[in-house]
Amino acid sequence: MKSIEAVLVDLDGVIVNSEPHHERAFLQVFEEIGYGDTHGIRFSDFIGRSDMTVWHEFMARHNPPFAMAELAAMKQKRVLDLMRAAEPIFEGLPDLVRKLAAKFPLAVAFSLASGEEEADRVPPQGSKGWLADYLE
Numbered sequence: 001m002k003s004i005e006a007v008l009v010d011l012d013g014v015i016v017n018s019e020p021h022h023e024r025a026f027l028q029v030f031e032e033i034g035y036g037d038t039h040g041i042r043f044s045d046f047i048g049r050s051d052m053t054v055w056h057e058f059m060a061r062h063n064p065p066f067a068m069a070e071l072a073a074m075k076q077k078r079v080l081d082l083m084r085a086a087e088p089i090f091e092g093l094p095d096l097v098r099k100l101a102a103k104f105p106l107a108v109a110f111s112l113a114s115g116e117e118e119a120d121r122v123p124p125q126g127s128k129g130w131l132a133d134y135l136e
Contacts, residue, residue, distance in 0.1 A: 007100050011110040015097075015131070017088040018079070019047060025078035026054060032074070033066060051075060101134035 012018045023043045030039040040061050046054050055068050055075075064071075100106055108131070 004104055006105040006107065008107045008109055011108050013048070015089065015093060015108065016083065017090055018083060021079050021082040021086060021088060022051070025075050025082055028078050029071060029074045030058075033064060033071070035062060035064070038062075097131065097134050106134050 009015060026041065026043070027036070027039075030036050030041075035058075039058060041054060041058060043054075046057075051072060052068075055071055058064070058071075059068055097106065
């Protein structure tokens with residue numbers, strides 16, 4: 001049997017409970033552009049899928065007078081603001097990270113284009129950048 005050489009975790013859904021904040025950010029954008037009650041998106045169909053999948057569905061349904069990139073940027077700003085305010089770290093995770101880091105190199109995977117924005121999504125847990133202290 002091979003030994004574990006490192007641990008790689010995904011940020012969204014593993015370190016950060018982000019799904020409710022993504023949904024809320026979409027809803028805020030839909031409301032702002034006039035589709036608050038008529039967006040027609042059932043978010044449970046999109047759990048674990050990319051934002052662009054949601055935007056493609058929305059665009060196909062409504063053909064709004066906005067570019068997809070503009071809508072995506074609006075949503076991204078909102079989700080970052082919501083997550084900074086909420087600090088949605090799963091309970092017990094900081095202790096688990098500390099224990100894993102004592103035995104293995106750690107790395108975090110994420111899907112945003114900007115690593116700086118993604119790093120800002122990880123809540124402070126006592127000190128800004130606590131997670132970065134444990135990453136290889």
